[in-house]
Amino acid sequence: MSHLPVLTDLRRRVPLGRRVLFGDRRRGALTVTGVAVALLLVLVLDALRVGALERVTAYIRTSRADVVVSQExxxxxxxxxxxxxxxxxxxxxxxxxxxxxxxxxxxxxxxxxxxxxxxxxxxxxxxxxxxxxxxxxxxxxxxxxxxxxxxxxxxxxxxxxxxxxxxxxxxxxxxxxxxxxxxxxxxxxxxxxxxxxxxxxxxxxxxxxxxxxxxxxxxxxxxxxxxxxxGTTVQTREQFIASESAVVGDMSADLLTLMDLVGYLIALGVVALGLMTSTLDRLRDYGVLKALGAPTRRLAGTVTSQVLWITGLAVTVATVLAVILSALVPLLAPTVELSVTAGSVVSAAIGALAAGLVGALLPVWRLARVDAATAFRSSR
Incomplete structure (x- = not known):
């Protein structure tokens, strides 16, 4: 007797990805928290870089001039x-x-x-x-x-x-x-x-x-x-700001780029490892789905749904915390400014999603290569 109709009916009624993720709320919360902390590191490091550039260019940025004339x-x-x-x-x-x-x-x-x-x-x-x-x-x-x-x-x-x-x-x-x-x-x-x-x-x-x-x-x-x-150099204010940002960025490129790169790689590694562990912890659930006749694309879809939920929640939490820190840090250290940008949030979200999908789908890919009975036994 085929279990596929039962699975199909279950799929229509129950959002399996979310259900599996939050079946154990404590475990789900820990996974989201771990990913959020990793993303917070990325956002803070990038906000530090952007804030430093904004402070250095503050004079001309806030000027009421439209054009700046300087020596040739x-x-x-x-x-x-x-x-x-x-x-x-x-x-x-x-x-x-x-x-x-x-x-x-x-x-x-x-x-x-x-x-x-x-x-x-x-x-x-x-x-x-x-x-x-x-x-x-x-x-x-x-x-x-x-x-x-x-x-x-x-x-x-x-x-x-x-x-x-x-x-x-x-x-x-x-x-x-x-x-x-x-x-x-x-x-x-x-x-x-x-x-x-x-x-x-x-x-x-x-x-x-x-x-x-x-x-x-x-x-x-x-x-x-x-x-x-x-015999002079004439720039719009925006061009002058871009020139200032470029020279300051070049001077600090080694340090800031290294900090950003290391932080980004660490964060992606944490995200991939965290979501891989989360998937492995729920491997028995996926073994049951496979034993019921779920095709590989169904298993992958369920895991992808979990990754989307985890990444979305983690990005939201990390962004809120980064914005709060951007308001608090200048109060404690007036010379330091954190500037959280939409581009930084989008970049962190895309990187986390990619790393999370790789980490989470690897165990499922291995599970999908064995037959249903073996998958059920190995996941117990």
Whole structure:
């Protein structure tokens, strides 16, 4: 007598993959938890990399400029030196479609406080208009001569509250305000007036930030500015950010890529091993199905269903935990930022699904190669 009609009727009524997985809820929960922890490692490592890039490019990302003008051949601020003629901003402002153009002075130096020293970007800007400076002053006011704005994370690390003295280029400057988002694991940002920058370093135009009046696309505006300023490099803000991210990524590629790769391989190994173990633990159930006449595709479908359930639940749990960590970590370590992206979640999910299918289907493939009676006996 064939058991196939019984199996077919059972298949229509009962979602076997989910039923087998959660028949033992404790075991199912442990499997999901193990996979989720592995995926959390991948998400956190990638969020650390993305967060570091976002911090390094925070100044230009949050700028209100549409176009950035720099010295010919210079495409970044990070690890770069740019010098432009003093009249560059005036020439850029005269281009049709330009709403405003402001010069910015920039150099890399260090800031000292009572509790230590940090590498810093020193930016001199027009404090009257505020253009070229921080997007927002969190506490205090814009700086004048002998004064500076310090990032709040650096202020906390160096013990530099408003009213204290920060030493920049060997000169003590009174901290009159705090900004945010400009401190990474490698450096911070200090803002001073253009006049104070000239006193500290030299009268300099490093970059010119240009904003359009909205009549033209950023790329069209950049082309018009480039035509008016031969011998300079003109980029849209997005192009400048991409150049910054690329140079920072190249500098840290060995460490971050190695961390990501090792973490990813470990996670995939854990996922494959975990789902293989889960399948082996339920091999008796699959032996019963085979003894009832289930074809190989039915066994594979049941296991695939389990992998989909486990991966889906684990990705959800890992993503929620990663988002929570991205909010908590900056509170404990202000210089560290975690940025969880949709691309990272999708990549982790695809990798986990592939590794899980390989690990889970191997035992079933071996079981499918023997006859039904042997499969039932070997699974007992």
């Amino acid at each position: 051949g210079v495409r970044t601020m990070h690890m770069s030196a740019s010098s432009l003629p003093e009249d560059t901003a005036d020439k850029a402002a005269a281009v049709p479609g330009v709403a405003w153009a402001v010069p910015v002075a920039f150099t890399s130096t260090a800031v000292d406080g009572p509790d230590g020293r940090l590498l810093t970007y020193l930016i001199g800007y027009d404090t009257v208009t505020g253009r070229g400076g921080p997007t927002r002053i969190e506490e205090g006011r814009a700086p004048g001569r002998g004064e500076a704005l310090v990032d709040d994370a650096a202020a906390a690390a160096l013990d530099l509250p408003v009213g204290s003295a920060a030493t920049v280029q060997g000169v003590p400057l009174t901290v009159v305000g705090l900004v945010s988002g400009g401190t990474s694991i490698t450096n911070t940002t200090v803002f001073v007036s253009a006049q104070q920058y000239a006193d500290l370093v030299a009268p300099t135009v490093s970059y010119v930030l240009v904003a359009g009046d909205g009549a033209a696309h950023a790329a069209e505006l950049a082309a018009a500015v480039a035509a008016a300023l031969p």
